[in-house]
Amino acid sequence: MVAAGGVFLVVKLTQGNGAEPTVAAPATTTSATTEPTVPAKTTAPRPTRAPTTTTAPKKPVAVNPATYNATHRLYKTGAMRTVNCKQAKTGPGNGAQALAYAKSIKACLDRAWPRQVAAAGSRFRSPGLVVWGGTVNTPCGSGPGRSFYCPTTHTVYLETPSLIAFYKQNPTFGRMITSFTMAHEYAHGVQWMTGLGQAYTELRYDADTAGQLQLSRRLELQASCLGNVFLGSNRGSYGINGYAYQMWLYDVNNSGDRPPYPRDHGSTTNHGAWSRAGFASRNPASCNTWAVSPARVS
Template identity: 40%
Template structure:
């Protein structure tokens, strides 16, 4: 069975018109793909080059990222002062029968302060109690949709460039508030086949994010194809909303990578005793990325804008997904988490790792 890095998550076409033909495993594959994360062995510290246990997925590679949750060395407080050598002063008058007894000089040395290491967060802390959840609501960055349409390579490129700039401005303050060090992702487009540290992918599959290189890979063939496939205006609006949500979702994986969630998830999943629990972990990760996606869309709903037909198609899109591999979340739960992000515009509502199993089916 394919792992979560494989293309099998699709979006339903909008109602009322011809439905785009199915690709690959079913429906338009607009999957939300992961990751590039290998697990470090606990004792031997050997990088695991094989796929995650049980699913044979080769798309996990060792991330070369930094996390804001690294332990810090805090020395103990220095003594307020050092003892001094104070000889006793001889009295000016002394009894003739008793000699003055000299006071022994003290030579107490200042104790050397030993640094203590503050324990870092556990993997559970990173996914369940991440500081990003307390960073507050996202403010609008007045993001406007690119005037270029994705009917051509140049138009699609303009869309990607516009979106990554908006997302960088929107997420950087929240990452900083959470104590992280924000870094912008790299964005690459591909047609045909692309080989990455997270595996080889073709344009018959979805866009994806590779944590090893902190790179979003957007499927140019699919985005242009979605826009040009049918002449109806509503289909073209759907294609634009689809690209917006997909790009923002993959960017959500980048934020997980920034905050240590992606790496902690991989280590947690690796230790699971069975594949069913691994799949549930994958759904938690993917549903959170969609929730993060719609935080941005909701925060910029007025300027983009998400109104009229755009709002209708966004609502249709988030509620009509297929998850044949059971690793991204079903339509009802996807709609639930996407809507939470859109309405609240706050990462606090996206803690899928603390949600009940029923909410991540």
């Protein structure tokens, strides 16, 4: 989920039948979300004319945001190297344990992404992390019951009560869904570090409602794919095998848009496909959701 400009644009993992992508089981409470809105364009003040010179400055070349995202250098950075990330011994069984668990995953993400971001020609900046329950106030708004990334603060806001509930119901599933949620939200930070997120925001301004939802799906499916590039590259050391692999697979194959909420994250079929592709390849090249047909991001 990404929140920006005081309005929640898209929604990440929620409990039960909440806004998308959701996980079909275990079922929990229902929460509704409003359709995303886009802030109106503002007109920039007319610049003061510079004094005439004999040599006119070169006119800057505008980069089409759709082309920028579809041909980004991130896709040419190669497979992510493992950082031998290991799960915390104690799972997210309560608030303090959830914070420690999230911090351990973030420490791995902070080691895994700098090479990829630098190779893409961007500057790596470690996102902040806030764990919370109930409601949280941020420059991007508040998100009851939802984890999200806020570009304004470059921070992941991890909603832990639902993750703790999943862990208490099934510890292995709780570990996998917490790991995936953290990797997905962190991947939104990567999108904004590399300019993919800013280009997405620019594209939204000129899109109608259907177009905005499709752009949101491209953004969210890419974040899931990139998050799973990280998990796949550390599959061995992190212990995503056997039953844990089955729980990870269940999570990604059952996350996605569910009626009656907006089609802003992608179908469960497409969410599973992009997640599995990133996990198997360990390469951001598998995550170019901006250059594919609408059917693949439906």
